Amino acid sequence: MPKAVSPLFVCGATASGKTAYALRMAEELGGEIVNGDAFQLFRGIEILSAAPSEEEKKGFHHHLFGVLEPGESCDAGRYFEMAMPVISEIQSRGKTPIVVGGSGLYLKFLTHGPSPLPKGDEKMRAEMDGQTLEELLAELEAIDPVEAAQVNRGNKRYVSRSLEICRLTGEKVSELRDGWEKKTQELEKTLRGVWLIRERLDLHERIALRTKQMLSRGAIEEVSALAEIYGNWEKAIGVKEIRRFLSGEISRKECEELIVFATRQYAKRQETWFRREKWLEQLEI
RNA sequence: GGCCCGAUAGCUCAGUUGGUAGAGCAGCGGAUUGAAAAUCCGCGUGUCCCUGGUUCGAAUCCGGGUCGGGCCA
Numbered sequence: 001m002p003k004a005v006s007p008l009f010v011c012g013a014t015a016s017g018k019t020a021y022a023l024r025m026a027e028e029l030g031g032e033i034v035n036g037d038a039f040q041l042f043r044g045i046e047i048l049s050a051a052p053s054e055e056e057k058k059g060f061h062h063h064l065f066g067v068l069e070p071g072e073s074c075d076a077g078r079y080f081e082m083a084m085p086v087i088s089e090i091q092s093r094g095k096t097p098i099v100v101g102g103s104g105l106y107l108k109f110l111t112h113g114p115s116p117l118p119k120g121d122e123k124m125r126a127e128m129d130g131q132t133l134e135e136l137l138a139e140l141e142a143i144d145p146v147e148a149a150q151v152n153r154g155n156k157r158y159v160s161r162s163l164e165i166c167r168l169t170g171e172k173v174s175e176l177r178d179g180w181e182k183k184t185q186e187l188e189k190t191l192r193g194v195w196l197i198r199e200r201l202d203l204h205e206r207i208a209l210r211t212k213q214m215l216s217r218g219a220i221e222e223v224s225a226l227a228e229i230y231g232n233w234e235k236a237i238g239v240k241e242i243r244r245f246l247s248g249e250i251s252r253k254e255c256e257e258l259i260v261f262a263t264r265q266y267a268k269r270q271e272t273w274f275r276r277e278k279w280l281e282q283l284e285i
Numbered sequence: 286g287g288c289c290c291g292a293u294a295g296c297u298c299a300g301u302u303g304g305u306a307g308a309g310c311a312g313c314g315g316a317u318u319g320a321a322a323a324u325c326c327g328c329g330u331g332u333c334c335c336u337g338g339u340u341c342g343a344a345u346c347c348g349g350g351u352c353g354g355g356c357c358a
Binding site for chain 1: 310311312313314315316317318319320321322323324325326
């Protein structure tokens with residue numbers, strides 16, 4: 001049995017050129033591409049999510065692109081469940097899995113594994129959405145004061161998540177988390193990946209160009225085609241803005257501008273994330 | 286040509302009776318293991334158009350310019 005080739009992770013901000021770089025590496029290493037992007041998983045928003053085109057996919061196997069219905073929900077855990085078998089299957093054929101994407105949390109599940117914490121509970125989340133941040137904090141405070149002190153108290157999502165775990169397990173999150181996450185030092189030595197870094201101004205130009213192309217090449221049509229479908233996909237950058245354009249609230253120019261702003265801000269958050277992943281080899285591009 | 290209005294942060298603008306200025310957006314930095322292209326936290330970046338004057342002190346009041354917009358010719 002051939003020794004499994006460890007996957008190569010190709011990370012970077014949106015519009016930094018990951019797709020092109022990954023294709024080159026696929027050529028060089030004899031690899032196959034695995035999607036590492038939370039939104040390119042969905043079918044129907046290929047243009048909006050800047051998924052590789054049919055042309056680009058030609059020549060190399062591409063996995064996990066457009067595999068979810070737009071109405072489906074997904075999370076990092078489900079992505080992990082989907083991606084691991086794909087990766088080992090590629091390895092079993094002696095090829096190199098090249099995981100390409102910008103979704104930090106999703107990639108982190110692949111590189112570091114999921115925590116033993118329970119997954120999200122839709123019903124409970126709906127219930128907590130109806131509660132105020134103060135109520136949630138008070139409850140968390142009562143159950144797990146340690147967690148209440150260290151959680152990001154202004155972020156209702158995070159407070160809810162902490163409380164959700166307490167409610168689901170009947171235990172304290174802070175204790176459940178303790179012990180996990182410490183073993184990363186050794187683990188990270190075995191990881192292989194690059195972070196494509198592009199100068200900010202250059203990146204901004206690429207974002208502006210890509211946004212313009214997206215809008216003229218069908219992103220608007222994608223959004224209007226999915227008008228009746230609710231779900232995870234709606235949080236993609238551009239959906240909100242395109243809907244405002246379609247309703248006549250803003251002009252096309254404003255729509256484009258707002259998408260550019262949102263995309264730049266996203267790119268900045270991605271850079272903040274990858275900066276912390278010290279195991280990534282930084283590659284100025 | 287005459288009259289009127291405006292000029293303050295990258296943009297749109299606020300600024301009380303004179304005490305060297307602040308909002309939104311943009312931008313920058315950060316957090317982030319099960320919603321993550323999500324969500325949240327922090328940071329004001331300034332020839333207050335120029336110039337002379339009044340005043341202890343001018344973004345603010347007065348004179349003269351410059352530029353932009355409007356009205357009348």
